[in-house]
Amino acid sequence: MIYENAPAKINLTLDTLYKREDGYHEVEMIMTTVDLNDRLTLEKRRDKKIVLKVEHRYVPTDHRNLAYKAAKLMMDRYGIEQGVTITLDKAIPIAAGLAGGSSDAAATFRGMNRLFELGLSLEVLSELSAEIGSDIPFCIYGKTALCTGRGEKLKMLPKPPAAWVILAKPDISVSTADVYGALKVEDKEADIQTEQCVKALEAGDYQMLVENLGNTLEKVTTEMHPVIQSLKETMQKAGVDAALMSGSGPTVYGLASKERQAKSVVNALKGCCKEVYMVRLLG
Ligand SMILES: C[C@@](CO)(OP(=O)(O)O)[C@H](O)COP(=O)(O)OP(=O)(O)OC[C@H]1O[C@@H](n2ccc(N)nc2=O)[C@H](O)[C@@H]1O
């Protein structure tokens, strides 16, 4: 039996450059992992089936699940003659902008590689995984990276300085495709400081980092769901060092350097958001 951890990610930056001929957006974004993890176990089966066990109302257990897709792709590509039972224990909120499904898929790629002793490098897994999702290559490594192209081209970066992350997931689901679909040129007015953010990571400068977070999709999703703005304001009033929406949303995260500060942000969110997590940056 193989165990794999699937950590959530947050976007420190997300800049959309232009819409490409293939319908995807060319992006430039810095992502890092946080200590909120789905857990997976993988076991071989004698038949050729992929059996996925997940106890969650909104998570499919068939070919629509990204972990299922990852297992199927590995079996087809590497001619694996046995099947696999994957047990998935979800902790990351669904359709939240935290790449839960992508991270599960990445963990499945790594797990299948180990279970069937394929000896593939993370680089090979990362390249293969781009066939089923733009965020999965990043999740294969699960560290801190500058992601370009449609998100699949990676340049690894130093991990961010230690900090607490408060995640607030409002009770709504957001489709990534809908958010990208609603993006207009005017939404790009916000200047996203990718380069400054890279420099802050290279210098290990927390203050510089929190001053240079940004996400072009925040405006788009906030127009659909104004609750995002109010969560951000609640966090700011409670004294976070920075607050931002992650990915296509709707999760808003706040960064805090001190534990006491993070706890008071969690308290301030009571009553306005049911799903709140206080975790650490992993990077
Ligand atoms: C916004 C981000 C930021 O990290 O994440 P989430 O909010 O989903 O966590 C990603 O760009 C999401 O990546 P991922 O969720 O893997 O997207 P995919 O499955 O590849 O694509 C879903 C849909 O989003 C749109 N899409 C995705 C990526 C991209 N660079 N441009 C796009 O326009 C396309 O309409 C595509 O059909």
Ligand SMILES: Nc1ncnc2c1ncn2[C@@H]1O[C@H](COP(=O)(O)OP(=O)(O)O)[C@@H](O)[C@H]1O
């Ligand atoms: N392993 C998975 N975990 C969660 N959702 C999944 C998974 N595989 C496929 N999905 C589907 O993908 C959608 C978005 O998944 P998720 O990765 O949680 O969101 P996001 O891309 O915003 O981080 C969900 O609505 C769900 O139906």
